[in-house]
Amino acid sequence: MTDIDERRLKVGVLGCGPIAQAAHFESATKARNAELYAVCDVAEDLLQRMAVAHGALKTFTDYERMLADPDLDAVIIATSDTFHVPAAMMALKAGKHVLCEKPIGISVEEVEELAEVVKRSGRLLQVGHMKRFDEGVQSAKAFVDSEMGAMLALKAWYCDNTHRYRVTDATQPLMVRSSAVKRPPSNPKSNLKSYYMLAHGSHLVDTARFLGGEIVEVDVRLRESFGAYCWFVDVSFASGALGHLDLTLRVRMDWHEGFQIYGENGSVLARTYNPWLYRSSDVDIFHEATATTTRVLGADGHFYRRQLEGLAASVLNGAPMAGADITDGVASVRAMVAIARSADSGRPVRLADVSGAL
Template sequence: MPMKQDRRLRVGVLGCGPIAQAAHFESCTKAHNADLYAICDVADDLRARMAATYAPQKSFADYDAMLADPDLEAVIIATSDPFHVPAAIRALGAGKHVLCEKPVATSVEAVEELKAAVVKSGLVLQVGHMKRFDPGLQAARDFIDDGMGALVALKAWYCDSTHRYPMTDAVQPLMVTSKAAKKPSVDPKSNLDRYYMLAHGSHLVDTARYFGGDLVAVDARQSQRGGMRCWFVDVEFANSVLGHLDLTVAVRMDWHEGFQIYGENGSILGKTFNPWYYKSSEVDIFHESEGGSRRVLGADGHFYRRQLEGFADVILDGAPMRGADIDDGIASVRAMVAIAESVRSGKPVHLDEVSGEV
C-alpha cells in the first residue's frame, strides 16, 4: 500500500454494519491521505468490537457528539438507505464534508432537499458510486473522452448471481451483528423490486451515466419468472446516444456484469467482477486506426479505498471531483424512479417529469 501522507483527512464513519465492516473501515486504514479518526454506532457491543479491531482515535454512541468534535473533518455515511439524507444534512450543518453510500436517497424530493443543503454549506458531498474508481472503467472513460470520437451506442448489464453469497462469504470478513443495531421502520427487503433497484440498479444507472452522460428518458419492461427479476431498459441520452440496460437478479451462472460501447473511432468491451474480489474490470479498447485492442492491467482494484482517496484529494488539495457528486446522485435517483414508473405504465418516461420514491 502507498505510504501515508503527513496531512491526512480525519474521517468518522457513521454505522458499524456490513458495508462499513466490508469496505469503509479498511479503506480508512489503508488510504494514503485519510485516517479512521472516529466511529459511531448506537449499538454499544458492535461499536466496541469495531473500535477494538480498527483502533479509531475516538468512538461515539451519539452522532451529534461525533459531529461536534472540532477535529473531525469528514463523515462516511454507512447506514441503511432511509437514514442517508438526514445524516448527510446534519453533517453538512455541522461543517463536515460527506461521503455517502449509494443510493444517496430513495426519493426525488429527499435528494433535492439534500442538494439545497450541499449548496448552502459549500462543502464537498460525494456519492459512494465506487465503480467510478475501477481502473478499467476509468480507462474506458479516458478513451471515450480522448480517442473514440463520436459515441454511438452503449449497452450495460448488471446480473447478480445465485452463487454470490458463497463467493462473497469466502473473501469478506465474518460480519459482526448486534441486536441493538438501528434498523429502518420498514424492512427494505419487504419490496424486492424496490430493494434490487436501489441496491443494484443504482450501480447500473451510474455506470451508464459515467460513460454516456445525462439520461433524459427511459422505456422499461420487467419480467418475473423462475424466481428471477429482470429489467430491460432502453435509455435515451441527452447527446442522442442509444442505450440499453439489463438488470437481472439473479442469473443461474457466474456473476455477469459488463458493458459494450461503440464509437466513431473504436469500441470498448468490458467485463466487471464481483466487487468484493477487488479486481479491476477487464476492459478491451479497440482502436480502429491500429486494428487492435489494448487492455489496462488495473492492478490496484480496491475501489473503496480509491474513492476515499479521491474524496480526500478534493478536500485537501482542491483536486477535481472524480467521483459522483450531488447532481449525479439526483440523476441516479430520478432514473430509478423513472424506470419504476415506466414498468408500471408501460410507456416511456422522461426523467424531468418524475417525482416520489423509487
C-alpha cells in the same frame, strides 16, 4: 501497502454494519491520505468491537456529538438507505464533508432538498458509486472523452447470481452483528423490486451515466419469474446515443456484469467482476486508427479505498472530484424512479417528469 501522506483527512464512520465492516473501515485504515478518526453507532457492543479491531481514536453513540468534534473533517455514511439524506444533511450543516453510500436517497424530493443543502454548505458530498474508481472503467471513460468521437450506442448489464454469497462469504470478514442496531421503520427487503433497484440498479445507472452522459428518457420491460427479476431498459441519452441496460437478479450463472460501447473512432468491451474480489474490470479498447486493442493491466482494484482517497485529495489539495457528486446522485435517483414508473405503466418516461420514491 501505499505510502502514508503526512497530511490526512480525519474520517468518522457512521454505522458499524456490514458495508462498514466489509469496505469502509479497511479503506480508512489503508488510505494514504485519510485515517479512521472516529466511529459512531447506537449499538455499543458493536461499536466497541469495531473501534478496537480497526484502531479508531474515538467512539460515539450520539451522531451529533461526533459531528461536534472540531478535529473531525469528514464522515462516511454507512447506514441503511432511509437514513442517508438526514445523516448527510446533519453532517453538512455541521461543516463536515461527506462520503455517503449509494443510493444517496430513495425519493426525488429528498435528494433535491439535499442538493440545496450541499450548495449552501460549501462542503463536498461524494456519493459512493465506487465503480467510478475501477481503473478499467476509468480507462474506458478516458477513451470515450478523448479519442472515441461520437457515441453510437452503449449497452450495459448487471446480473447478480444465485451463488454470490459463496464468493462474498469467502472474501469478506465474518460479519459481527448486534441486536441493538438502529433499523429502518420497515424492512427494505419486503419490497424486492425497490430493494434490487436501489442496491444494484444504482450501480448500473451510474455506470451508464458515467460513460454515456445524461439520460433523458427510459422505456422499460420487467419480467418476474421463478424468484428472478429482469429489467430491460431502453435508454435515450441527451447526446442522441442509444442505450440498453439489463438488470437481472438472480441469474443462474456466474456473476455477469459489463458494458459495450460503439463509437466513431473505436469501441469498448468490458467485463466487470464481483466487487468483493477487488479486481479491476477487464476493458478492451479498440482503436480504429491503428486497428489495435489495448487493456489496462495491474490495476488497483480496491475501489472503496480509492474513492476515499479521491475525496481526501479534493478536500486537502483541491483536486477535482473524481467521484459522483450530488448532481450525479440526484440524477441516479431520478433514473431509478423513472425506470420503476415505466415498468409499471408500460410506457416511456422522461426523467425530468418524475417525482416521488421507488
